[in-house]
Amino acid sequence: MATYSKGLEGVIAAETKMSYIDGEKGILEYVGIPIGELASKSTFEETVFLLWNGRLPKKGELAEFTTKLRENYELDKNVAKLVLEMPKTAEPMHVLRTLVSALGCYDAKPNAIDIPSVREKALRILGQVPAMLMTFHHHRTGTPIVAPDKGMTFAESTLYMLNGKRPTATMAKALDVCLILHTDHGLNNSTFSARSVISTESDIYSAMSAAIGSLRGPLHGGANEGVMKMLNQIPTVDDAEKFIQEKLAKKDKIPGFGHRVYKSYDPRAKHLKVLAKQLAADTGNTALFEKSTRIEDVMNREKAAKGIYPNVDFYSATTYHCIGLPLDLFTPMF
Numbered sequence: 131m132a133t134y135s136k137g138l139e140g141v142i143a144a145e146t147k148m149s150y151i152d153g154e155k156g157i158l159e160y161v162g163i164p165i166g167e168l169a170s171k172s173t174f175e176e177t178v179f180l181l182w183n184g185r186l187p188k189k190g191e192l193a194e195f196t197t198k199l200r201e202n203y204e205l206d207k208n209v210a211k212l213v214l215e216m217p218k219t220a221e222p223m224h225v226l227r228t229l230v231s232a233l234g235c236y237d238a239k240p241n242a243i244d245i246p247s248v249r250e251k252a253l254r255i256l257g258q259v260p261a262m263l264m265t266f267h268h269h270r271t272g273t274p275i276v277a278p279d280k281g282m283t284f285a286e287s288t289l290y291m292l293n294g295k296r297p298t299a300t301m302a303k304a305l306d307v308c309l310i311l312h313t314d315h316g317l318n319n320s321t322f323s324a325r326s327v328i329s330t331e332s333d334i335y336s337a338m339s340a341a342i343g344s345l346r347g348p349l350h351g352g353a354n355e356g357v358m359k360m361l362n363q364i365p366t367v368d369d370a371e372k373f374i375q376e377k378l379a380k381k382d383k384i385p386g387f388g389h390r391v392y393k394s395y396d397p398r399a400k401h402l403k404v405l406a407k408q409l410a411a412d413t414g415n416t417a418l419f420e421k422s423t424r425i426e427d428v429m430n431r432e433k434a435a436k437g438i439y440p441n442v443d444f445y446s447a448t449t450y451h452c453i454g455l456p457l458d459l460f461t462p463m464f
Contacts, residue, residue: 139390144325148181149314156394160314161185169401174284174309175199178256181314182249202257203278203287205265208236213262218270222263222462223346227339229262230255234335241333251334260284263462264291285309293454300412301453304405305463308449311398311442312464316391320344320351351461356385357447358457361421370424378432386444387429393437402445409452418448 135141150159158165161180168177175196179187187195205213212232216225233255234240239247261278268275276291285306289297297305317325324341328334345351364373377384389396410419426440433439450460 137390143322144317146316147184149316151316151391153389153391153393156392156397158315158397165311165397166401168310169307172310174306174313177310177313182252198253199257199284200280200287202254203261203280205258205261205278206233206236209233209258209262210265213265214269216266216269220266220270221346222266222458223342223351225266226259226262226462227342227346229266230259230342231335231339233258234333237335240335243331243333248334255334255338259462260288260291263459264288267292267456267459289453297453298412300408304409304449305453307401307405308446308463311401311446318350319347345464346461351464353385353441354443354447354450354460354464355457357443358451358460360385361418361447364421367417367420367424370421371428374425374428378428384425384429386447387433387440388438389441392439392441395439396441398442399440399445402442402449403440406445406448406452409449413452415448415452418451422448 148161150162151157160168160177161184163180163186168180172180176187176192178199179192179195209229209232213225213229216228237251237254240251242248242251265275274294276294278287279290280287282290282296283302283306286297286302289301289305315321320341323344324337327337327340348356364370374384406419406422410416422445426444429438429440446464447460450463451457455463
């Protein structure tokens with residue numbers, strides 16, 4: 131007998147060993163390793179290897195993987211030309227989706243689906259995404275385009291291309307941790323979209339384009355932009371409580387709070403809160419962080435009993451702002 135499940139809630143569509151989530155207890159693990167341990171001790175590159183291989187790499191394996199990733203930092207020359215033809219008013223997520231799809235057009239064997247080929251293409255996409263975004267950003271703003279630096283980590287090179295200077299250790303670590311925290315989360319909407327496409331034996335470029343299209347939606351990847359817009363609407367720290375109370379009185383949703391899975395504090399939000407506090411102090415954005423904590427205090431009083439806590443988007447907004455990301459690059463960085 132067929133049954134209807136709104137939003138596929140409660141439906142088991144696939145099994146995975148990549149991540150484990152306990153929403154009641156606020157637990158997130160990648161391949162059995164708590165997210166907190168990875169955030170404090172690992173790197174984005176090591177975490178990607180972990181998820182792709184189901185184990186942590188040996189020292190030599192990590193060095194080899196990192197080298198291969200860095201070899202893909204430079205933007206494909208054909209895609210580089212295409213970036214400069216994009217309308218300067220285009221939304222970055224639309225540009226990213228288009229460029230990832232275009233990258234497949236310049237692959238000699240785009241439809242190869244054997245594991246070695248797919249991993250090679252995945253490295254190609256992953257390595258070039260920062261250059262796609264930052265080249266477009268400088269194109270639209272009329273600022274000098276900064277080439278990636280293959281001597282830097284993924285996070286360092288990304289920030290270098292954005293700001294034109296080597297990032298501080300704190301900023302690089304902050305982005306690295308953000309990337310780790312966003313690397314996997316079970317069968318979320320964008321992952322589901324990608325798996326749906328790839329299950330037809332389609333190519334990875336099509337699957338990734340579908341995932342990016344899903345991520346663009348404000349109910350998925352776009353939520354942290356909503357948080358930043360809300361923070362910007364609040365004039366001062368002292369206005370935060372009144373602002374939120376008025377929103378709640380009108381039964382408006384508060385961006386950055388609540389999650390379909392987590393009924394306790396999102397473990398990713400805990401780490402992002404620590405990062406946001408440090409970065410805010412370092413970059414003169416203390417008031418922005420204090421607005422966030424005031425909002426959290428109000429929400430804890432009003433909504434925590436109903437299982438509504440800060441999610442990954444809430445403090446990622448302050449973190450991204452402090453490392454210099456423009457608002458419309460928040461979602462692409464997710």
